[in-house]
Amino acid sequence: MFEFLYLEVLYLLIIPFIFIFLVRKSRRLKAIFSKEVMKEIYIKKSGFSKRLRAYILIFSLIFGIISLARPVMQNGEIKIKQSYINAVIALDISNSMRVDDLFPNRFEFAKNKIYSFFDNAMDKRLGVVGFSNEAFMISPLTSDFSSLKYLISNLNFSNLNLQGTDIYSLLRSVDTLFKDEKNKILVLFSDGGDNEEFSKEIKFAKENKISVFIYLTATNKGGLFKAPNNDVVLLKANQNIKDLALKTGGAYMQSSLNNDDMKALNSLISSKFKNNETKDEMIKDQKELFYYPLCLSMVLFFMANFSLPFRRKA
Structure with missing residues (x-):
């Protein structure tokens, strides 16, 4: 027709x-x-x-x-199977992400890496969560990465004033968001906070089948940070958070200027998990004229x- x-x-x-x-x-x-x-x-x-x-x-x-x-010539509809891997991107928005040991600072560096992650996530549906001492949803699961980029680009410290890094609160939010999912995948962009150990978080993640992939947005050299009491302290990457990734079936990556690291992270997630949602979709079979x-x-x-x-x- x-x-x-x-x-x-x-x-x-x-x-x-x-x-x-x-x-x-x-x-x-x-x-x-x-x-x-x-x-x-x-x-x-x-x-x-x-x-x-x-x-x-x-x-x-x-x-x-x-x-x-x-103008098109319609030839009816075709049923196809569309598969996705569902995952949540978590962005640390605590004050320590202001530190400039990464250019221009940890927060903006993490945002740029997330954009790159989106560009390589064609087989995924992604949700976005922001967190510090508490977590809040920025976007539910979607494959509209242009909208996700827009939402994240409008996050800045002028409208955020949050302290602390509560990974446990984040995991609870992810579990709620993924309550019906067989595989719960969390991709975490953070400097690691200041916890000395993550046994509580590891236990919760294992019990609720949450695999945590961590991209550490900080350096071992660290950078200076002015605390609320006006003390100037040196904040370094918290390597202790590595255990949370390795003991929950995820993976750990240190920040780098390599443009292929997000491609590698996407490939790693895709290889570890089969597409955990398959939908029958009807598409129009049409000839462009x-x-x-x-x-x-x-x-x-x-x-x-x-x-x-x-x-x-x-």
Whole structure:
């Protein structure tokens, strides 16, 4: 069955028909416009007369509008199986993420790495959670990564003033979000907080089948941080958090400037887990026809503008 996907675009066809009316009533143009304007409107004599050239351009416009309306030939619907790996991205938004041992600081560095993670997560649906001393949802599971990038790009410390890094609170939130999932995957971007050990978090993650993948956004050298009491302290990467990843079936990665680390992390997650959600989706089997009127429009346009002039007898 033939149809237009953007039927409303065809309303633009009123424009070329207005031009046709004006060409047929060309004498009225002279009454409307000055001689100087008429020189700009009309094309100098060449292979086609002014009127014929105008009609060719009008039909070029008509076919161009038809192509924009996207004509297609519908051949029914096809059932396909769409599979996803569901995972939650957790971004540490505590004050320690202000430290600038990573450029421009830990927080912005983590955001840029998350953007890169999205670019390599074509087989996944991702949710995003922000956390410090408590966790809050930024987005539920979705494959609309452009929207996720927009939401994360608007997170900044001017509207966030949170202290502490409570991983346990985060794990509880992830468990609630994934309560019906067989595999619960958490990808954590954090400097590790200041916990000396994570036995409580490890126990909870194991009991609730949460696999934690950690990308440590801090350096072993660390950076200076001004505490709320105005003391200046040196904050380094908390390597103790590595146990949380390794003992829950996840993985641990140290921050790096390597652009392929997020690709490697995505591949690692994909290899560890089979797609944990499969849906039957109906898609339309359609043949695109827009290029036919588009090609015709271009041919007519070039005919009107680059036709060869007639030779005049001496």
